[in-house]
Amino acid sequence: xxxxxxxxxxxxxxxxxxxxxxxxxxxxxxxxxxxxxxxxxxxxxxxxxxxxxxxxxxxxxxxxxxxxxxxxxxxxxxxxxxxxxxxxxxxxxxxxxxxxxxxxxxxxxxxxxxxxxxxxxxxxxxxxxxxxxxxxxxxxxxxxxxxxxxxxxxxx
Amino acid sequence: xxxxxxxxxxxxxxxxxxxxxxxxxxxxxxxxxxxxxxxxxxxxxxxxxxxxxxxxxxxxxxxxxxxxxxxxxxxxxxxxxxxxxxxxxxxxxxxxxxxxxxxxxxxxxxxxxxxxxxxxxxxxxxxxxxxxxxxxxxxxxxxxxxxxxxxxxxxxxxxxxxxxxxxxxxxxxxxxxxxxxxxxxxxxxxxxxxxxxxxxxxxxxxxxxxxxxxxxxxxxxxxxxxxxxxxxxxxxxxxxxxxxxxxxxxxxxxxxxxxxxxxxxxxxxxxxxxxxxxxxxxxxxxxxxxxxxxxxxxxxxx
Numbered sequence: 001x002x003x004x005x006x007x008x009x010x011x012x013x014x015x016x017x018x019x020x021x022x023x024x025x026x027x028x029x030x031x032x033x034x035x036x037x038x039x040x041x042x043x044x045x046x047x048x049x050x051x052x053x054x055x056x057x058x059x060x061x062x063x064x065x066x067x068x069x070x071x072x073x074x075x076x077x078x079x080x081x082x083x084x085x086x087x088x089x090x091x092x093x094x095x096x097x098x099x100x101x102x103x104x105x106x107x108x109x110x111x112x113x114x115x116x117x118x119x120x121x122x123x124x125x126x127x128x129x130x131x132x133x134x135x136x137x138x139x140x141x142x143x144x145x146x147x148x149x150x151x152x153x154x155x156x
Numbered sequence: 157x158x159x160x161x162x163x164x165x166x167x168x169x170x171x172x173x174x175x176x177x178x179x180x181x182x183x184x185x186x187x188x189x190x191x192x193x194x195x196x197x198x199x200x201x202x203x204x205x206x207x208x209x210x211x212x213x214x215x216x217x218x219x220x221x222x223x224x225x226x227x228x229x230x231x232x233x234x235x236x237x238x239x240x241x242x243x244x245x246x247x248x249x250x251x252x253x254x255x256x257x258x259x260x261x262x263x264x265x266x267x268x269x270x271x272x273x274x275x276x277x278x279x280x281x282x283x284x285x286x287x288x289x290x291x292x293x294x295x296x297x298x299x300x301x302x303x304x305x306x307x308x309x310x311x312x313x314x315x316x317x318x319x320x321x322x323x324x325x326x327x328x329x330x331x332x333x334x335x336x337x338x339x340x341x342x343x344x345x346x347x348x349x350x351x352x353x354x355x356x357x358x359x360x361x362x363x364x365x366x367x368x369x370x371x372x373x374x375x376x377x378x379x380x381x382x383x384x385x386x387x388x389x390x391x392x393x394x395x396x397x398x399x400x401x402x403x404x405x406x407x408x409x410x411x412x413x414x415x416x417x418x419x420x421x422x423x424x425x426x427x428x429x430x431x432x433x434x435x436x437x438x439x440x441x442x443x444x445x446x447x448x449x450x451x452x453x454x455x456x457x458x
Contacts, residue, residue: 034387
């Protein structure tokens with residue numbers, strides 16, 4: 001089977017149309033529409049904290065009575081966040097699959113349980129891969145440097 | 157009582173202080189101060205802590221005002237006594253702190269559980285400190301106990317060594333200054349509950365949620381009707397009450413938190429032979445720590 005993602009209907013980040021997404025620190029055993037604006041967005045409050053002259057906006061919210069602390073994270077440049085939907089219910093695993101991107105976002109709220117997000121959180125550290133991957137896969141264009149390094153390896 | 161500031165934040169995770177003016181006499185003459193709370197038991201709405209203070213020289217006059225435990229009074233009687241308090245601000249002062257239901261839930265359901273007794277003690281301490289900050293000459297403090305009276309008294313005495321502290325059961329009927337504090341707290345709680353505006357678009361058959369006590373059929377009905385299977389309840393509800401959590405467990409979609417594992421771990425001691433079993437590991441498939449620490453996985457199918 002193969003899987004394709006149809007992104008034709010979703011605006012890219014240049015169109016700057018952005019949906020609000022939340023990354024919640026728990027597994028919610030539910031798929032479908034939920035009343036986020038009434039029950040979640042109403043609990044969000046913002047405060048600005050200045051630490052070592054760097055002002056950061058931290059957010060607080062509540063889910064099921066538990067305290068969440070969050071920050072807004074931007075999707076790394078060159079990437080777009082998408083929300084996908086599988087329009088067909090398949091009966092076997094062998095069928096080809098086409099899922100459709102329905103919404104896009106260029107930033108989202110990242111929430112921790114009762115802990116202010118830091119750069120040590122695995123999600124934020126995960127974004128480091130974006131830079132490393134692009135460095136690893138970047139084509140080497142400068143021939144002269146390559147020759148020099150080759151030479152040094154060969155001891156010339 | 158002007159609760160405007162509180163009303164703006166009622167769904168938020170916060171504390172709000174409302175206070176009367178403090179006359180000069182309360183700053184110059186030694187005062188006694190009463191502490192009491194309202195709305196500790198209900199599953200709905202905020203909990204309110206109140207303090208009231210007055211010159212010790214006026215103890216007799218205060219008795220004439222015929223304060224009694226707020227629970228034995230009707231709402232009208234409480235309202236009228238509260239107006240009397242406000243007409244007597246030359247010899248009385250009060251402060252209340254409103255602990256939003258969300259503040260109660262999030263405190264009790266935080267990573268480090270903050271129990272209701274500790275939360276109540278801290279609130280009483282904050283209020284006494286606030287009175288001192290306002291220049292009130294506090295020399296005696298009377299508190300209706302929460303938890304063990306002896307331990308509570310020792311805790312307060314330790315924090316305020318220059319004040320004579322009395323913590324006792326039923327202080328609200330023994331000391332008129334505590335009765336006055338209980339009236340301030342109860343009036344504030346009633347007002348907060350009555351004026352509650354739901355930020356959530358919930359449709360109720362009848363907007364009557366009863367006393368807020370878990371046993372009240374009207375309260376039970378409200379909890380059932382306002383329930384959302386994903387989010388739970390409106391922010392009016394204290395999630396940390398077993399009445400609320402039982403409904404969530406029964407009717408809500410299941411939610412697993414990262415700290416849920418802690419409680420389920422250590423179930424059953426491993427047998428000795430388990431330590432000798434070869435672990436099912438294939439070293440060639442172990443990913444670099446860079447990826448495992450960041451929880452990065454290969455996605456080959458969706």
